[in-house]
Amino acid sequence: MRETEKEQQHKRHVLIVGSVALDTIGTPFGEVSEAAGGSAYFAAIAASFYAPVRIVAVVGSDFPRQHLDILAARGVSLDGLQVKEGRTFRWTGRYQYDMSQARTIATELNVFQDFRPEIPKGWRSSGYVFLANIDPDLQLNVLDQVNRPQVVAADTMNFWIEGKRDAVLKVLGRADISLLNDAEVRQLSGVSGLVSAARRVLDLGPKMAVVKKGEHGAVMFSREAHFAAPCYPLEEVRDPTGAGDSFAGALVGYLASQGEASDAAVRRAIVHGSAVASFTVEDFGAARLLTLTRDEIEQRYREMRAFASVEA
Numbered sequence: 594m595r596e597t598e599k600e601q602q603h604k605r606h607v608l609i610v611g612s613v614a615l616d617t618i619g620t621p622f623g624e625v626s627e628a629a630g631g632s633a634y635f636a637a638i639a640a641s642f643y644a645p646v647r648i649v650a651v652v653g654s655d656f657p658r659q660h661l662d663i664l665a666a667r668g669v670s671l672d673g674l675q676v677k678e679g680r681t682f683r684w685t686g687r688y689q690y691d692m693s694q695a696r697t698i699a700t701e702l703n704v705f706q707d708f709r710p711e712i713p714k715g716w717r718s719s720g721y722v723f724l725a726n727i728d729p730d731l732q733l734n735v736l737d738q739v740n741r742p743q744v745v746a747a748d749t750m751n752f753w754i755e756g757k758r759d760a761v762l763k764v765l766g767r768a769d770i771s772l773l774n775d776a777e778v779r780q781l782s783g784v785s786g787l788v789s790a791a792r793r794v795l796d797l798g799p800k801m802a803v804v805k806k807g808e809h810g811a812v813m814f815s816r817e818a819h820f821a822a823p824c825y826p827l828e829e830v831r832d833p834t835g836a837g838d839s840f841a842g843a844l845v846g847y848l849a850s851q852g853e854a855s856d857a858a859v860r861r862a863i864v865h866g867s868a869v870a871s872f873t874v875e876d877f878g879a880a881r882l883l884t885l886t887r888d889e890i891e892q893r894y895r896e897m898r899a900f901a902s903v904e905a
């Protein structure tokens with residue numbers, strides 16, 4: 594294959610760095626113990642509906658092999674996934690009836706403590722990079738290892754905004770798209786109104802600030818435009834874990850499939866992200882994502898387009 598064709602192929606790959614975890618989750622509708630999860634895990638499954646995915650993360654020697662086999666079978670390349678002697682990162686969270694915020698009961702870093710992401714040589718020209726929720730110093734380290742991606746999208750969480758604010762600001766300064774939720778945007782900017790808060794995020798560097806608002810949908814701000822997508826009206830949300838990560842994975846995967854991140858493509862990507870996230874929350878952990886089909890996503894995408902359209 595000619596070098597240029599090879600390069601072209603790399604450009605359509607999605608590189609995801611983040612956590613792969615064993616999650617113990619309780620909601621008013623049930624609980625699950627040690628389910629496969631983590632920001633990179635949810636994002637990778639979601640992105641794999643759209644594009645070839647490469648995952649950079651770490652698990653311990655106790656991580657059940659079957660979860661990795663499931664990712665591999667979906668076309669997720671695992672050459673950047675380190676398996677280290679020791680215990681996998683574990684997160685325990687609980688939700689009350691208002692499922693917009695998880696209460697973290699326990700975070701056990703384990704093998705994450707000494708994780709240093711290493712991007713395999715052949716992956717450094719990946720065109721689409723998603724920095725899922727992980728220590729922002731590690732996100733920066735990943736950006737130092739890649740060659741000018743077409744799109745860098747970045748997420749974070751309150752824990753890092755509080756503890757490593759400067760590093761979070763640097764990450765956003767190098768991102769094209771920020772993918773934070775409304776609480777994170779407010780916390781980061783110190784401003785309560787969402788429009789002003791998103792403007793402050795744009796001032797840090799990204800061209801677009803996508804704000805996830807849980808059951809109220811998602812909004813995108815750029816310097817020129819503003820776009821709002823509704824949330825799919827589900828009868829029952831059983832477990833919101835992974836909604837944000839699967840939203841982001843689908844959004845970035847969709848952009849990779851289109852080979853562009855224009856305003857129009859990002860609008861469509863946000864609706865795809867919302868559609869996939871709405872499936873994630875129908876069941877615990879990633880159970881629903883693993884039975885989901887592309888046809889089901891397309892059907893929900895069409896319904897969501899219809900919800901948001903009005904006559905002139």
Ligand code: AMP
Nearest residue numbers: 612614630631684726834835836837838
């Ligand atoms: P969300 O999409 O926001 O619901 O993300 C939930 C996922 O984040 C869970 O699967 C957790 O394993 C993961 N997670 C929780 N805390 C952290 C952390 N400090 N660093 C990285 N990932 C985390």
